Amino acid sequence: MKVELTLFGQLADIAGRTKFQLQDIPDTDTLQKKIHEMYPEMANMSYSIAVNKKTIHENTVFEGDANVALLPPFSGG
């Protein structure tokens, strides 16, 4: 199972890239843990998670490959 990750705003700045893939991630809690290991700075940041373009509000198990986006607080308009 493959997670295609997209980062926006300040999160992309920190990662130095906007897209990458992670393998063998069963759910969003595991994903977040992994991300915070890779980029400790993100552990203290506020962001939301969208799985296949829907914002999730609790741990979500991936049922097959997933597109996941990490979304910093919005500042449009």
Added chain:
Amino acid sequence: MKVELTLFGQLADIAGRTKFQLQDIPDTDTLQKKIHEMYPEMANMSYSIAVNKKTIHENTVFEGDANVALLPPFSGG
């Protein structure tokens, strides 16, 4: 003492004119009575009275010549 009267909207339609003068009118109550004698239709109409461009809310005695306007309900915008 002279009252210079200006009529707007439907009131001007009824009078068939927008301006005329009346003499020897001491106050707005007398003025209204006179107007309603001249144009009985106006007695049943809702309008406000402005003396020298200020809307009045009770009988007002003229202190010298006055400009009086009869204002139907507003419908700007």
Added chain:
Amino acid sequence: MSERKIKNIFSQGPIPATFIAESIQKHSSQTAIGGHSIFLGQVRADETEQGKVKAIDYTAFEEMALEKMHQIREEIFAKYPITCMHVHHSLGQVQAGEICLFVFSSSAHRKAAIDSCNEIVERIKAELPIWGKEIMENDSHQWKVNK
């Protein structure tokens, strides 16, 4: 009493969209502004008992309206932290589909612009001595009543 001059708000005929664009464009040099709120009144082709409205013919007690508008302007500036406000109202004939009222309020943050614009519109409709005569397609007419 404030030093602001009494501004004219009236112009003959409809308010062109290009005039609105120019007014917006002029604010690009005011870089403290973060939000503009605009209200436009457009003449409706209402179906009435007298017929279908094709235009409204506006008249006003101009001097009194401008004095009243001046007072409203002062009160709005005192009440809201806005950068500027502009009001334009048509006189004479405005056809159905054309713009007869343009209210434009700007501020650093959106709330003041939005709230002041709404209040200006309400006060214009309630307090300015302006009258609209609805002209029907069959050339009969009736005096408009604001709700």
Added chain:
Amino acid sequence: MSERKIKNIFSQGPIPATFIAESIQKHSSQTAIGGHSIFLGQVRADETEQGKVKAIDYTAFEEMALEKMHQIREEIFAKYPITCMHVHHSLGQVQAGEICLFVFSSSAHRKAAIDSCNEIVERIKAELPIWGKEIMENDSHQWKVNK
């Protein structure tokens, strides 16, 4: 689910005043409309700890933003008796003083246009995945935070 298509709201760079005028002008054929409410967001030259803002560079998660906007549109049409609504948001760089957001709502009577326009603006700011990076005159930058 409604039949309305998902509309694009994004365009590159600032929203020109002439575009706004054209949008207003197009509504002159819709003679059931009595009021238009417009909100414009303009980039502010804020003084920040990092320096003075000269531009905002907007990015968005476009597909998600358009799906969300579609849902907002459906809900607004269900809630308010409006004739039409239009939303345009900039992507890329918008200089201080330029327009980055254009929300336009129209209805027979003013209340629905005004209330829906306000609600659309609030929802855009709160719910659409769009980010503004403030570019300073000294070319440093910081990510904008909506209040």
